[in-house]
Amino acid sequence: MSKQDVHNQISRQHLADDLWELVNVPSPTLNERAAALKFADMLQVCGATVEIDETLPESPNVIGRLKGARPGPTLQLAGHLDHVDIPHPPPTRNDDIISGRGAADMKNGLAGILEITRLLNQWGDFPGELLITAYGRHEAPSGDSQGLFNLIDRGVKGDAAIVFEGPDEAVVVMALGMSIWNIILSRQGQACHEMTGEEKGWPLSRALRQVLDLLDAKNAQLKNSTRHNYPLLPPESVFVGQVHFGDFYNRVPNICTLQGTRRWHPDKSYSDIQNDFSAWLTELDLPAGITLSHNWIYVGDAYKINPGELIVQSLRSAWRDEIGREPRIIGHSSVNDTCRLVARGGVPAVLCSFDTETGHADYEFARLDRMERACRVALATAIKYLNTPKPTGVKV
Numbered sequence: 001m002s003k004q005d006v007h008n009q010i011s012r013q014h015l016a017d018d019l020w021e022l023v024n025v026p027s028p029t030l031n032e033r034a035a036a037l038k039f040a041d042m043l044q045v046c047g048a049t050v051e052i053d054e055t056l057p058e059s060p061n062v063i064g065r066l067k068g069a070r071p072g073p074t075l076q077l078a079g080h081l082d083h084v085d086i087p088h089p090p091p092t093r094n095d096d097i098i099s100g101r102g103a104a105d106m107k108n109g110l111a112g113i114l115e116i117t118r119l120l121n122q123w124g125d126f127p128g129e130l131l132i133t134a135y136g137r138h139e140a141p142s143g144d145s146q147g148l149f150n151l152i153d154r155g156v157k158g159d160a161a162i163v164f165e166g167p168d169e170a171v172v173v174m175a176l177g178m179s180i181w182n183i184i185l186s187r188q189g190q191a192c193h194e195m196t197g198e199e200k201g202w203p204l205s206r207a208l209r210q211v212l213d214l215l216d217a218k219n220a221q222l223k224n225s226t227r228h229n230y231p232l233l234p235p236e237s238v239f240v241g242q243v244h245f246g247d248f249y250n251r252v253p254n255i256c257t258l259q260g261t262r263r264w265h266p267d268k269s270y271s272d273i274q275n276d277f278s279a280w281l282t283e284l285d286l287p288a289g290i291t292l293s294h295n296w297i298y299v300g301d302a303y304k305i306n307p308g309e310l311i312v313q314s315l316r317s318a319w320r321d322e323i324g325r326e327p328r329i330i331g332h333s334s335v336n337d338t339c340r341l342v343a344r345g346g347v348p349a350v351l352c353s354f355d356t357e358t359g360h361a362d363y364e365f366a367r368l369d370r371m372e373r374a375c376r377v378a379l380a381t382a383i384k385y386l387n388t389p390k391p392t393g394v395k396v
Contacts, residue, residue: 072128076158109164166351
């Protein structure tokens with residue numbers, strides 16, 4: 001199929017209508033059932049055979065399959081159904097944009113999946129199979145990715161995958177891993193008035209300062225020691241995002257909590273990061289009577305894929321045809337589902353953005369011209385991948 005055929009067949013009207021339907025079905029993380037059933041119905045109308053995986057009843061997975069006319073690879077089109085549970089004005093629509101919670105992250109991508117499925121079903125003459133997976137429980141910290149993990153562990157995965165979010169005009173070949181850590185500092189006894197607290201909370205505050213100084217020093221070490229290992233990625237980091245100490249101006253607290261992130265490069269695993277962090281904490285010399293505990297919330301592993309993978313080359317070629325120049329080859333700092341597909345599923349996966357710039361914002365919207373362009377790129381990538389004999393690819 002020629003470039004012009006691809007350009008001519010994408011329907012902005014379909015994209016707009018499908019996004020409008022999806023954005024009017026709220027799907028906060030852990031409560032995606034209604035959106036999953038809606039997407040399943042829409043996917044079936046587009047021609048796919050649809051299965052609903054009820055392993056997680058409030059967050060069911062949608063599995064769609066569209067078989068080609070002859071044997072070939074399985075290409076997975078993947079996207080999450082949930083959006084952050086933050087209030088948003090009611091959805092709006094005009095000729096240029098559609099707004100609403102989830103419009104940019106990532107119901108616009110789901111609309112793109114529907115359009116590609118619809119067109120490949122109409123054309124019919126393609127090798128292999130299209131596997132469509134839509135799942136919830138994506139958005140951290142309440143999301144644990146268990147929907148996608150269940151699919152991967154069942155073997156419901158492609159030979160390669162496109163995830164419908166990420167940066168624009170770029171091909172991502174590696175990404176940082178990230179998890180959330182929690183530290184709890186505590187002392188014996190109840191919280192009390194400052195005049196009855198024997199040491200007025202100072203040991204706890206000294207312990208807090210020690211922890212902050214330690215993490216500050218470790219972040220500086222990471223910045224210097226990991227700067228050059230992966231030039232497409234920023235240095236590894238440890239970050240403090242929240243500190244909670246006390247609840248009233250003249251009460252002596254008995255607990256202090258800290259929360260933040262740890263981001264790492266592909267040469268380390270999640271367990272490596274946890275072990276390193278535990279070793280850091282042993283360097284503390286806490287005041288008498290102060291105890292420390294910590295725990296983790298997993299978000300996603302770091303990964304790196306071979307730039308020679310067929311799906312990478314297919315996306316690169318599609319962007320080149322679309323923008324008239326070589327797209328950027330980059331690393332990515334944010335966690336998304338490519339990390340889960342690559343690290344847990346062994347599936348070479350790429351990102352194709354459908355205008356995610358306003359995701360999680362107070363006012364979230366998707367621009368229809370950007371969606372149409374991204375859909376052309378994703379469709380061209382799919383066609384190139386399915387119709388190209390697969391060379392031997394080695395993930396590194």
